[in-house]
Amino acid sequence: MENTNTLPTVTPQQLFFKRWTTTIMVALGIIAITIWQYMLDPQATEAVLASTVRSSTPLVLGALCGLMGERSGVINIGIEGQMLMGAFIGFLANVWTGNLLFSVFAAVFSGAIMGLLLAYMSVTLKMDQIIGGTVINILALGLTGYFYQVGLTTDGKMQSISLGFLADIPIIGPALFNNPPITYATFVLVFLIHYILFHTKWGLRSRSVGEHPRAADTLGVNVFKVRYINVIAGGAIAGLAGAFLTLEAVGSFERAMTNGRGFVALAVMIFGKFTPFGAWGAALLFGFANAIQTQLQFADIQVPHQFIGMFPYILTIIVLSGFVGRTHIPAADGVPYEKE
């Protein structure tokens, strides 16, 4: 039977523009403003861009942690706690050993342990995943606050490594190619996780487990194993975000120093439509808003600084409410899998 009801044909190009128009417009707008500003004051513009990259780094890592879990069906609102634990253990390791590389591994490892705890609660025990994440947040806040002793000091933090002539490129050079190691690692991780999720067998399995675990199970995918590994890997990435805070950005630990970055990372992940590149772009936008509000104050321009800080959150609400394309949330996100 012929289908007389012809659907309007949508070419891939049209689909592409439909999905990305807003993103491209925002990006072009920012690029235009940046170039204009660069002509007015190159030094300040490069400072703003470097600051953008720097404040976006923990958000990108947090969002990557979140989407590793959510793509395979485990909601992770414990990013904040995993980050804080990583920051604390990394700091302690640095105090005791003075070896920055070892400390980063300690932070990543402690984040992974927190990930294991979340996986155990949400996959094996089938606990409510929101409660599981909350337990992690409170546990991390309590443990780190209790065991932190004032007066512990470290020798220093990671320094920027300039990538030769690349760092001399105008405008973007200093922001992208003159960074400390964890920031470079973040750039690599964005590409790596995109590749794993969308171009490998493991990624396909992860996503299928997040969309329809029963179907995946029928086809012989071990749902529990996939979820465990992804949530633990996510925890390790959150641990790296913690290492960024204590070993690269601040060089010291303070109680509750994550200050909600784990939760902002969740917003970044959703804003980025559960994709690594989307999350990167969203995090850069959040970082940009932060850098701009600082710069406006530097320039003594009297805009209420809360107003600029609010901007990315308003965009997130707009994205969530579906005005800007649809965000596809993995269908089995937050649903514990019961094997029959």
Added chain:
Amino acid sequence: MKKLYLVFAVLAIAALALSACGSSEPEAATVSEDDCADEAVLCVGLVTDVGEIDDKSFNQSAWEGVQLAVDEMGAFSKYVETKDAKDYAANIGLFAEKDYDVIVTVGFAMGDATLAAAAEYPEIDFIGVDQGQWGGEVANVAGLIFPEDKSGFLAGALAAQMTETGTIAAVLGTDLVPPVVAFKEGYEAGALYINPDINLISTYHPGGMDVAFVDPEWGATTSKQAIDQGADVVFGAGGKTGNGALIEVASHEGSLCIGVDTDQWETVPEAQPCLITSAMKLITPGVFDLISASSAGEFPAGNFLGTVGLAPFHDFDDSVPQEVKDTLDEIDAGLQDGSITTGYGE
């Protein structure tokens, strides 16, 4: 399986308890809290602002003032850490109900709770650190306040003389807290006093009271943004946020930083490579003086002005030229006799 749930429940409760409870350590003294009702025993309670007693900043300085009173006058003392701004009144009540003689409340934000408690317990003397009594005097409340603008003025004058690039920065807590604003305005006025053409870049934390003073990462990122555009002296004023700024400056060779409140050479050793001085407000002696006044029955109601000044230069003593030191001394004298004004609050 049920056992495991139990284990998690216990873990969760333990975590809650660890994060929620404010620790309070009674001093090993011969007197105990039960003797506080006795007229002869001087009992001093201290309520911190949101934050810890060992915050390397104003809570700690105030507590050291109380400890001085313990050593000198044999007082009994105890503190409670406020974990949430909603608990101000409850925490003050912990001491008031036990008939403490003096209660120290630390921080501008606790001003209203302090006045309310003072009305309820007229026989107790209240010392409010950073709480200006502008709404009229209350007989049993003394607001320990500081001319932060003068301290900031000295810091700004020093920064303007030490800078080589002609750009100096300030990374600050929130403008919701008047002392922070006073530090900033004084700093800028002091810098302009030395060099009217100086390029000043300063910024407040955009968050609310709950994060503005406890965000070292923002402080660090912001001070790098300032250094990247040529600032070579950074004034970090804003609790741990400011500390983050100081530590960041320390990793940029040739840049200087200025601490706040206490001599941060002692409290933030990571910043020693850049820490030229700190714009201090001497909370410890101020609290001690007020406790002694209360014990002597001469409690001054209303505003009690504490002293401010710059901390020692420590390792930078040789790199600060003598004429700079002389200028600072002149300015200090001028600020005290009123021949130089900071312009703040006029």
